[in-house]
Amino acid sequence: MLQMPAWAQELAAGEVRDLHFGEALFHFYQDDYFTSLSRLLIAREAGRIIHHKDDAELLAGGLYLQFGMHDEAERAFRQLLDESSDPALHDRVWFQLGRAHYRQGKHEAALTALERVEGHLPAYAAAEMPLLQAQGNMALGRYAAAARLLEDWQGPTDWLPYMRYNLGVALIRSGDDGRGIEQLEALGRQPARNDEDKALRDRANLALGYTWLQQSDPERALEVLQRVRLEGVSANRALLGVGWAKTALDDHAGALLPWRTLWTRDRLDGAVQESLLAVPYALARLNADSEAVSAYQNALEAFDAEIRRLDAAMSAAQAGELVDALLVADDPERARWHWQLEELPLAPESRYLHALIARHGFQEGLGHYRDLLALGRHLDAWHERLETFGHLVEAQVLAAQQRAPVVDGRLAVIDTGALVARRDALAARLDAIAEGRDVVGLASDEELEFWKLLEELEAGPALAAAPEEARERHRLLKGHLLWQMDRDYGYRLWQQQRALAELDEQLAKVEPRLQRVLEIRADRPQELEALAERIDALSPRIDLLKDRVALARTEQAGQLHAMAMTWLKEQRQRLLAYQVQAHFALATLYDRAATAAQPSPVAEPGS
Amino acid sequence: MDMKRMRMAPLLIALLCISPIAAEQSLDTRIQDLRQEILHLNRELFMLEEDLLFPANTQVAVFLSMDVGEFFALDSVELKLNDRVVTRYLYTPREVDALLRGGVQQLYLGNLRSGSHELVAVFTGKGPHDRDYRRATSLNFEKGIGAQFVELKISDRVSRQQPEFLVREWD
Numbered sequence: 001m002l003q004m005p006a007w008a009q010e011l012a013a014g015e016v017r018d019l020h021f022g023e024a025l026f027h028f029y030q031d032d033y034f035t036s037l038s039r040l041l042i043a044r045e046a047g048r049i050i051h052h053k054d055d056a057e058l059l060a061g062g063l064y065l066q067f068g069m070h071d072e073a074e075r076a077f078r079q080l081l082d083e084s085s086d087p088a089l090h091d092r093v094w095f096q097l098g099r100a101h102y103r104q105g106k107h108e109a110a111l112t113a114l115e116r117v118e119g120h121l122p123a124y125a126a127a128e129m130p131l132l133q134a135q136g137n138m139a140l141g142r143y144a145a146a147a148r149l150l151e152d153w154q155g156p157t158d159w160l161p162y163m164r165y166n167l168g169v170a171l172i173r174s175g176d177d178g179r180g181i182e183q184l185e186a187l188g189r190q191p192a193r194n195d196e197d198k199a200l201r202d203r204a205n206l207a208l209g210y211t212w213l214q215q216s217d218p219e220r221a222l223e224v225l226q227r228v229r230l231e232g233v234s235a236n237r238a239l240l241g242v243g244w245a246k247t248a249l250d251d252h253a254g255a256l257l258p259w260r261t262l263w264t265r266d267r268l269d270g271a272v273q274e275s276l277l278a279v280p281y282a283l284a285r286l287n288a289d290s291e292a293v294s295a296y297q298n299a300l301e302a303f304d305a306e307i308r309r310l311d312a313a314m315s316a317a318q319a320g321e322l323v324d325a326l327l328v329a330d331d332p333e334r335a336r337w338h339w340q341l342e343e344l345p346l347a348p349e350s351r352y353l354h355a356l357i358a359r360h361g362f363q364e365g366l367g368h369y370r371d372l373l374a375l376g377r378h379l380d381a382w383h384e385r386l387e388t389f390g391h392l393v394e395a396q397v398l399a400a401q402q403r404a405p406v407v408d409g410r411l412a413v414i415d416t417g418a419l420v421a422r423r424d425a426l427a428a429r430l431d432a433i434a435e436g437r438d439v440v441g442l443a444s445d446e447e448l449e450f451w452k453l454l455e456e457l458e459a460g461p462a463l464a465a466a467p468e469e470a471r472e473r474h475r476l477l478k479g480h481l482l483w484q485m486d487r488d489y490g491y492r493l494w495q496q497q498r499a500l501a502e503l504d505e506q507l508a509k510v511e512p513r514l515q516r517v518l519e520i521r522a523d524r525p526q527e528l529e530a531l532a533e534r535i536d537a538l539s540p541r542i543d544l545l546k547d548r549v550a551l552a553r554t555e556q557a558g559q560l561h562a563m564a565m566t567w568l569k570e571q572r573q574r575l576l577a578y579q580v581q582a583h584f585a586l587a588t589l590y591d592r593a594a595t596a597a598q599p600s601p602v603a604e605p606g607s
Numbered sequence: 608m609d610m611k612r613m614r615m616a617p618l619l620i621a622l623l624c625i626s627p628i629a630a631e632q633s634l635d636t637r638i639q640d641l642r643q644e645i646l647h648l649n650r651e652l653f654m655l656e657e658d659l660l661f662p663a664n665t666q667v668a669v670f671l672s673m674d675v676g677e678f679f680a681l682d683s684v685e686l687k688l689n690d691r692v693v694t695r696y697l698y699t700p701r702e703v704d705a706l707l708r709g710g711v712q713q714l715y716l717g718n719l720r721s722g723s724h725e726l727v728a729v730f731t732g733k734g735p736h737d738r739d740y741r742r743a744t745s746l747n748f749e750k751g752i753g754a755q756f757v758e759l760k761i762s763d764r765v766s767r768q769q770p771e772f773l774v775r776e777w778d
Contacts, residue, residue, distance in 0.1 A: 019670045019756055019777060022711025029705035038649045045650065069639050368638050375645055382652050389659055534655050541648055548641055555634050 017051035018043075024059060034378070037063040054080065054089055058096070065100050068371065073100050088120040095125050098132060107136045127155030134166060143174035161187055161200045168204065172211060184208040188224055201227075202234040209241045218248035236262060236271035243278055252282040267306050268352060273574070276302050277581055289589055296586045303579045310572045313352050317564055323369055323557045356567040365560050372553040379546045386539055393532045400524055407521060416510055423503055430496055439485040442492040447485060454478045665718040666754040669726070673706040675763040679740060679770035680733040681706070684759070686715055687727040693717060714759070721750050728759050730772055744772040 016022035020043035027036035064073035101110035137146035150167035171180030187204040212221035228238035246255040262275035280295035433441035734740030756777040
């Protein structure tokens with residue numbers, strides 16, 4: 001049964017109307033789920049998501065899933081179902097819930113959730129849903145139901161090979177060999193566009209070949225198994241199958257070729273190990289007893305060597321560091337969801353773990369271990385930052401204390417009442433000038449000085465005693481000055497009134513600004529104290545969580561180690577069983593040689 | 608037995624029933640709980656950081672978004688506030704892809720006092736016909752008491768077959 005390729009969800013079709021929701025998407029689309037979820041939770045808490053509330057909940061649920069937090073995801077989805085009546089949203093939620101259950105291996109729950117979908121899914125999900133339902137049914141052994149779902153499937157053409165493979169398997173397992181074989185046959189002959197398609201085509205031909213072998217039709221088995229490429233994950237089992245098909249056709253010499261090809265391959269592979277017994281079996285069937293004996297002895301030596309390597313691997317694994325050695329080739333920046341351990345390091349024990357690592361349970365556990373490492377690093381980083389924050393707050397408290405006398409001194413000299421009184425006096429004076437058209441009241445300093453001089457002359461005895469010419473000159477000068485001030489009066493009055501309006505504007509800002517300064521002055525110590533308290537409260541939480549993460553990581557490593565050891569022991573048991581078979585076959589051959597009896601059948605490997 | 612003890616008894620039984628279950632929680636469940644707690648903690652830490660370093664009354668955040676991107680392939684952005692370069696950002700293909708899919712990047716987070724300010728953003732990349740392209744856009748804005756959010760948006764102007772660089776304030 002195959003999984004669909006990585007699923008990509010387009011959450012925000014159309015314009016993003018909340019910046020902070022868009023920011024969560026920015027990290028989500030880069031597979032940085034932890035940052036995305038953190039940003040989303042903060043934005044939601046701060047009330048910064050207004051237009052995308054449902055999308056945000058759906059994204060949060062999806063992110064919890066990606067992050068392996070299945071319970072939290074289910075809670076988020078259930079809440080959405082309770083709060084919204086939009087059928088399209090309900091469908092998306094049930095679909096997500098179905099996927100969540102499927103990933104957890106809760107196949108019944110997955111199918112129940114998917115049954116609630118009512119036909120409002122977007123195209124990508126509508127195409128994926130029947131595949132998910134079929135996989136769920138297959139996991140529960142309901143192959144006929146799975147086949148029905150797959151037969152009606154419609155979706156993107158690049159998913160078609162996966163669908164066809166699963167349909168073929170479902171049909172054969174439901175007993176409809178004819179139609180199942182038809183599907184696998186079609187897939188097995190299909191031109192492949194890329195390596196993924198080629199691997200799938202090999203897999204279909206391999207499944208088909210073994211189906212024909214089971215149905216005692218070695219000719220057909222041979223035909224399809226020979227389509228499998230000589231390199232690739234299906235190659236070894238295909239070569240083994242080709243050998244058995246030829247054996248079934250009594251072509252024992254022909255069987256030797258694919259089986260001997262397997263001898264040159266990695267002895268860890270089950271098919272290669274079986275070939276070590278199959279080759280001497282074929283030789284014995286060809287009555288080449290001495291060659292068969294030699295081949296069985298080679299096989300025994302190979303099994304011995306492999307058992308010694310396994311023992312060394314188990315000793316190395318016992319010494320610990322197994323999991324860390326596995327993660328040497330890991331890139332911590334890569335998101336968990338896409339994470340697969342693709343490049344194993346060359347540690348002696350890791351050579352044996354290919355098959356183990358391919359298993360879901362081990363991958364999942366290794367993923368948890370990797371997450372715990374990342375969370376530990378994350379907490380370490382926050383621990384350091386929090387220390388810096390603490391120093392920052394201390395520095396601010398100190399600075400505020402040092403600044404306080406200066407600020408208080410400055411605040412003490414600010415008298416807004418006096419300022420307002422001065423403004424009022426100015427306004428009253430301007431009103432009086434305007435009311436009496438007092439042109440002298442708006443004179444410039446120079447004009448006023450000149451005006452005063454002329455007035456003083458007029459009031460004193462000197463002017464009266466002066467000649468007529470001088471008095472006339474005084475009269476002219478005064479008249480000219482008055483005319484000049486009168487001419488400019490309108491403009492000057494407008495200027496003064498505008499200046500007063502500007503002053504009023506500034507004065508209106510002074511009071512609230514002063515109030516804010518006073519508030520900040522009064523509140524700042526409490527604010528800093530509150531920040532310090534928050535820092536003090538968070539610090540032990542970080543320490544506690546760091547301890548818990550370290551503990552969980554140790555336990556997870558223990559579980560992985562136990563799984564690895566069990567698997568290594570299973571490998572050893574299998575090799576021991578092969579050794580017994582080889583010894584038995586050898587004994588039979590020696591017996592046959594010693595008694596020079598008629599050729600008797602040699603036990604078939606694996607029987 | 609007095610009334611108080613009688614009332615306590617069922618509670619103790621309930622606690623006794625609960626504790627073994629809690630102790631037997633699977634590692635998987637405990638890891639889920641840990642993740643949840645760390646997420647909560649993370650949220651509180653981010654909020655503390657914001658309150659401490661970028662308090663709301665001085666906070667200014669500049670975001671960048673894109674749509675389509677047919678006429679412009681983004682390489683970098685330089686952001687100036689009041690004629691001072693506050694950030695220069697070089698984009699990876701992964702980030703550009705995230706922007707094109709609807710993601711919004713927080714390009715800058717900082718502090719400004721209330722009053723008038725000028726923001727200038729210079730975008731560099733490849734324009735139509737794969738030509739080097741450099742364009743600037745600016746915004747004069749009034750910073751009030753609350754946090755100020757500004758969005759830079761790169762958009763395709765189909766009618767002119769040119770990219771368009773917009774800047775706007777968010778409430």
